[in-house]
Amino acid sequence: MGRRHALIALAFLALLVPPVVAVLGAGALERGLLQWVEDLLQVFSRGATWRSARFSLVQAAVSAILSVALALPGAYYLANLRFPGRRMAESLTLLPFVMPSLIVILAVISFYGRAGVLNQLLGTDLRLVYSAAGIILAHVIFNYAVALRIIAGGWRQIDTRLREVSLSLGESGGSRLLHLHAPLILPSILTALAIVFLYCFVSFGVVLVFGGVQFATLEVRIYQEMFTSLNLSGAGALALLQLAMCGAVVILIQLISETHRRESVAGRRTTVRHWASVRPRVRLACTAYWAVVGLFLFAPLGSIVLRAFRPGAGWSLRAFQALWTGRIGDREVYEIIRASFTEILLTSLGVALLAAVLTVSAALAAARALRGRTVPWLDTIMRMPLAVSSVTFSLGMRLLWLGRFPALTLILLTQAVMAFPLVFGSVRQTVDALPRRYLEAARSLGAPPLFRIRTVELPVLRRGLVNAFTFAFALSLADFTAILTIGRGEVVTFPVAMYRLIGFQSFDVALALGVWYIALVALAFIVIDSTATGYGRRSS
């Protein structure tokens, strides 16, 4: 048992650590050790460094609290009430999270911006976007689904019979919420807070665009040191500081999940209440909640669509046509993007497919090796990529391996490592939910290992694995950092194309590309989701 765990850990660390070390130590190689130490001290003595650290912490904390607060009722409804459109709500709310940051930025600007839809509708002059408020707003739109899924997952673990016990003991609803449900759901809430905090802490695109010079996170400072000041040791020093702070949060997450880990009880029963069986007041509250959340998340994304079809004053398909013809006005769109629309489509889908297969296979292999076992230190290692910013890791992969391996391989590996904690978490939960007894039953009937996987594990785990696959696929599709940093512009996916179009002030075509992207991801979600019903052939 120990050896297998050590091997998994070693393989994973061998992928993760060298690139990070390369970034942290690049300055030392370039400048010599003494000069490097001096550079480090200089970075840490700057007020700006600590202001950025403080801003990173505060905005991440506020974003996390708001995301969780907004997600809490939704998680309750998802786990406990069979409301109409429940599956759709679960899939669609994930949409913003898997959008490239560029799309969310465009969405927030076109809806909440000074000339945005909201101001036009209300006739006001709200200046929300280019400020801390804009950053937090975009973060909540981004991370709502993360909080929703984690907390709903926790709520689904709660045995329905506990509620029945409480009812039979005559406990009131309020007391039940406080004394029974709150303690049981608390670990999920804390985990959601910590994960969203981490994402916001290392947020890059949103802060870069909305923060200006006034608000910068450490992630943005690393980028600026690297590409604006060309100061490798400075970037390394900031990356180190960021790593330490993130590492502390990851350890905290680990502590939470260890203290609150509960063995699943045999015979646990969870039932979801039928829509028709709840009081009208509950139905109204649930409907109102999803209406508000729907507006909050999708009005901004919708405004992208709106503006893509209204590139000027009137309705027009100009921007979409340009994607096919390669021309808009006197501009050569394909030259700006440096790829045709078909190429973008094929490259994006191909990379995402390969990355998803790689990530899910690795996660499945690791989860199977750990099935039903608690190995806290190994779980911590698996979560480590959460603590590494994608700018740092991609940069390291590039510094270290480009030239020795094809860029595409490095991109796939980078995306797989960065997506691993999320995908692994979900695959592990799925795998652990299949009791070992089922496999023992198959063994006692003579089934060899591959036969067991094919006939018992994969069919029973199918839904969970499809979910993980969809997730990995979408994360890869949205990836911008690894593609841009490692691909050196040769690998053109949707985000790269949009980035280039924005750079050349072709907003309309960028928006049209955004619409395509949203439509593709939504379609993929709905298709994949509908193929993963129950155990397959039977629908009863």
Next chain:
Amino acid sequence: MIGMEQIVRRYPDFHLEVDFAVQKGEIVTLLGHSGSGKTTTLRILAGFEKSDTGRILLDGEDVTALPAQKRGLGYVFQDYTLFPHLDVGENIAYGLRVKKVSRPEQGRRVRELLELVGLEGFENRPIETLSGGEQQRVAVARALAPGPRALLLDEPFSAIDTERRESLRRHLLRVQRELRIPTVFVTHSRTEALFLSDRILILREGAVEDAGTPQQLYEHPRTEYAARFLGAANILPREEVLRVLGDDPDNPAGPALLMIRPERVRVSRTGPIPARITDRAYYGAWHEYTLDTPLGPILAVTGTHYEPGAALSLDFPREHLVPLVSTAHYG
């Protein structure tokens, strides 16, 4: 034949040591409280867990090194563990699929087994529509389908309500007798053990406390623990009993305790031991009395009705006085 030869398994806080064999057509029961090592023994036999030393023999062949899937043993789990994504027929046919048995043959065998367990026509039923008893019978059919060399049953009745248990027990016994398959049965219920077994092994803290046929164990248990496990027992100091009965303690070096089952205590108006009823319970076919005697409280079962407080006499027929090894030192 299936057997375990000097099997030893050490855990940090538990030590298992067993040695037994099951002959063709025989049902051997591992009986014990939870934590006694009975399920671990069964899992080692099945190959789900390894022993530190010892051998597992199947029809004379040493299978200790064989993985579970190559041992050819049918295993029925406590909660049946039917595959949730397969229907009844597919669950039963699973082991046949592994053996690459042709489709028509699979179908034929599934129907045959469903008939054997009394579930004709259940082929296409989804698992979640079955009652506990039906699930248990499907699990037995699934385990029997590939033609196992022995059947291992892990508490197969524990999830069944009491009323249904008896008919399922009879049913299982009939199936086993029909197939004459060596069977190891794990339970903590003495009723099930006494009813189903050809032989019983009482496990205690990882070791065999006592073994024998149900009748031997019930009527002539070797130890105090075994005597109490299998039913109500009056356990008394030997010397005092012999003194009260007026017998000579002919062998002073023998066991210090004597046991007599309540239904063997002779209750009458005349006898060597004066007694007074202090408590009674009515069970329809019999009465159970607690009596105060010079030997302390004695439990007696009889068909005769006596009033509470009645002064009676007891006698212990010598052939039903069983010497016991005291097990008090086990704690």
